[in-house]
Amino acid sequence: MSTDTPDASADDTPSRAELAARVDELEDALAEATSEDDAKKMSIIATKGTLDMAYPPLILASTAAAFGYEVTVFHTFWGLEILHEERSKNLKLSSVGNPNMPVPNAVAALPGMDRVTTKMMEKKIDDNDTATIEELIETSLDMGVEFQACQMTIDLMDYDEDDFYDGVTTGVGAATALQDMAEADIQLLV
Amino acid sequence: MSADYDITETLDVKGASCPMPVVKTKSAIDDLAEGEILEVLATDAGSMSDIEGWASGTAGVELVDQQEGDDVYTHYVRKTE
Numbered sequence: 001m002s003t004d005t006p007d008a009s010a011d012d013t014p015s016r017a018e019l020a021a022r023v024d025e026l027e028d029a030l031a032e033a034t035s036e037d038d039a040k041k042m043s044i045i046a047t048k049g050t051l052d053m054a055y056p057p058l059i060l061a062s063t064a065a066a067f068g069y070e071v072t073v074f075h076t077f078w079g080l081e082i083l084h085e086e087r088s089k090n091l092k093l094s095s096v097g098n099p100n101m102p103v104p105n106a107v108a109a110l111p112g113m114d115r116v117t118t119k120m121m122e123k124k125i126d127d128n129d130t131a132t133i134e135e136l137i138e139t140s141l142d143m144g145v146e147f148q149a150c151q152m153t154i155d156l157m158d159y160d161e162d163d164f165y166d167g168v169t170t171g172v173g174a175a176t177a178l179q180d181m182a183e184a185d186i187q188l189l190v
Numbered sequence: 191m192s193a194d195y196d197i198t199e200t201l202d203v204k205g206a207s208c209p210m211p212v213v214k215t216k217s218a219i220d221d222l223a224e225g226e227i228l229e230v231l232a233t234d235a236g237s238m239s240d241i242e243g244w245a246s247g248t249a250g251v252e253l254v255d256q257q258e259g260d261d262v263y264t265h266y267v268r269k270t271e
Contacts, residue, residue, distance in 0.1 A: 014202045066216035067248050129205045139213055 003137075025112035042069045043184035044176060049078030051121055051133075053092040057190045058082070064186070068164035073140075076150035079190075082158065083164045085150050088133050091183040093121045141167045148172045195254060195266050198212060198226035204233045211237040212244045215267060219251055220268045227254060230265040241265045 042064045046057040057079070061071045081087045095101030095108040096115045103117065125132065131139070142145070148169045154161070161170045163186070181187045201218045203211045211232045219228050230241065238256055245253035246268055253264040 028247075036221065059209045062213045066209075066213050066244060130206060130207050131210055136209075139210075143217070 005073070006161060040067070040069045041180070041184040042071045043177070043180040044071070044073045044184040046073055046075045046076045046079035047077050047180075047186075048190060049081030049091060049136050050092040051118060053081045053190065054133050055136075057188075058133065058140060059190065060190075061145045062136060062140040062143060063075075063123045064147050065140060069186075070144075070146075071140075072146045072148060072177075072180045074148045074150065074172070074180065076153050076177075080149055080159070082133065082137070083147055083168050084159065085163060086136065087164050088165075091118075091133060093118045131140070137165055141165065148176065150174075150177075195222075195227050195229070197229045197255070198222055200229040200231065203237075204229045204231055206232070207234050208236050208240065212240050215265070216243060217246070219267060219269050224269055224271055226269055228269070229268045230267065232263045232265070233261060234266070237263050237265065241267070 042061070044057045044061060046054075047056070057073055061073050063074065064071045081091060092114050094099050094114045095103040096105055096114075099105075101108065101117060103113065108117070124130075139145070146169055147165070147167070149164055149172070151171050151173055153159075154170060164170065192202050199218060199222060200215060203214050206214070211230065211234050215228065215230050216232075222228060230237075232241075234240075238258065242253055242256065250269060252268045252270045252271040254268050256266070257264040
């Protein structure tokens with residue numbers, strides 16, 4: 001016991017040089033951590049492909065880019081329709097299950113009614129000079145927003161890489177989205 | 191009104207609605223040099239709050255003034271860095 005104590009304390013007490021080295025190490029780590037977090041980040045998961053639900057992720061993505069955020073939007077399931085160059089121009093709106101639409105559900109469920117409600121909405125968008133989905137995607141891409149197309153959904157829907165807007169990232173999965181979410185200051189599921 | 195400021199560029203986003211006034215303001219300000227002022231003409235009533243919020247949350251820009259006309263909202267944004 002009496003012989004152990006001096007040895008142990010000699011081992012446990014770091015020298016001045018060791019402490020200085022440790023401080024340098026921590027300062028470097030801190031500098032690295034703070035410089036990496038300089039740019040604010042936003043991660044959106046877009047899961048819906050109806051005309052009305054295509055807007056929120058695109059409006060938030062382009063606006064966040066204007067604020068200087070690094071933005072990624074991961075499009076999965078029906079959200080992938082938004083990135084599909086052809087299909088994004090024909091997104092539909094249904095009034096079935098939407099009690100705010102001026103059409104009763106029983107009528108809304110009739111064949112051809114989705115086309116009517118979609119036309120109605122498209123006219124409103126046009127009259128109000130609201131940006132189209134295509135405009136929002138092109139604008140967002142110009143501003144550096146990264147649009148990611150879920151590879152599993154591409155395979156599931158039998159789409160091709162060329163079907164998407166130029167600049168869309170393909171070949172990504174949930175792990176990529178999760179990593180983006182973990183690093184982001186804002187995470188949204190739309 | 192506009193004579194109060196030494197305006198470098200004017201951005202006309204009349205008719206455009208959210209998010210375009212903010213998004214186009216950002217793109218236009220990117221093309222200016224430090225200290226220059228951008229005048230933004232908008233008809234979107236939401237632009238008063240949106241451009242103010244954008245300017246306060248964005249590095250390198252400063253909202254100099256906002257004027258509410260009969261139909262047009264005018265914003266003056268200075269690039270600060």
